Amino acid sequence: MTGRVSGQKVYYYHQAAGKKTPLGSDKAEALRRWAVLEAGSIGSGFIPVSDAYEKYVNEQPFSLSSKRHYEIALRNLRQAFGKGRLEQIEPKHVKQYIRRRSKKGAAIFEKRILSAMWNWAREEGLTTALNPCAGIKFSQAEKKVIGKLGKRDRYVTDAEFEEVLARADPILQDAMELAYLTGQRPGDLLKMTRQDMREGTLLIVQEKTGAKVPILIQRRLKTVLERALARPRRIKSIYVIATENGQRLTYAQLNARFRAARGDADWQFRDIRAKTASDLPDIRRAQQLLGHTKETTTTIYRRSKGTPIAPHE
Secondary structure (H helix, E strand, C coil): CEEEECCEEEEEEECHHHCEEEEECCHHHHHHHHHHHCCCCCCCCCCEHHHHHHHHHHHCCCCHHHHHHHHHHHHHHHHHHCCCEHHHCCHHHHHHHHHHCCCHHHHHHHHHHHHHHHHHHHHCCCCCCCCCCCCCCCCHHHHHHHHHCCCCCCCCCHHHHHHHHHHCCHHHHHHHHHHHHHCCCHHHHHCCEHHHEECCEEEEECCCCCCEEEEECCHHHHHHHHHHHCCCCCCCCCECCECCCCCECCHHHHHHHHHHHHCCCCCCCCHHHHHHHHHCCCHHHHHHHHCCCCHHHHHHHCCCCCCCCCCCC
16 A cells, blocks of 8 residues: 655555554565565565575574585575575576686585575475575586595594693683583584583483483583683673683684694694594494484494505505
């Protein structure tokens, strides 16, 4: 419905109980704002890609680390496609984006994110347009890049772990050892609090899956937890891993500390979880510790240690 303010036509969004929201005098912009308020209940053609990106990243139950990577990918996609509407993006545009992108690995990852966002948008009624990522074929060079993005198989040896641990600052040492002893993701590690420790058990509710993992506080884990909580801080903190000021250590701060201690090592903090899964001889125990519902998922994390083979005599 329209009205007039100082002689100028203004569009309004009408809601229950007579409430109305002004949408401006420009019809195209008014339609866009109306579509956003309707949360996608209207058909395709009015939802800008930028709005779909924002709704997608805000409504998904991403873990702390995953959300950071998704936000970076979506920011790049928004720069390329954000000014248009969903149904305006065609497979040729996605293909051109991949070809123009200098970092092919990042481009292919971003294509996966765009495809996931698109499927979500169709389910939410934000568009009826077909997924432009479907059916795209890659050149041989691009296929080689895709192959490198597959399963990560880096196993961190004890010597490599100890080498970085020796260079780490005290807070990073606590984080590394707790990551290895519990087998948890960085995001779950950083949100551990004193309240999670009850009756001799550390209860972890995984951010990514919601799985509950109760771990007995004993032996080495007990020692590391007590050491971490006893670290001198300006104010007392509820978090097990906290900064010198008593604030919760962020994911970015953890990565910065790890990069400083890593030196020339080519492994990442997240590889510690796979090391835990690989070092446990009992796959059932590894499955329980990592919080997996299926043993096959744990198998993906268990990496070859490259056991030497005796030569032929």
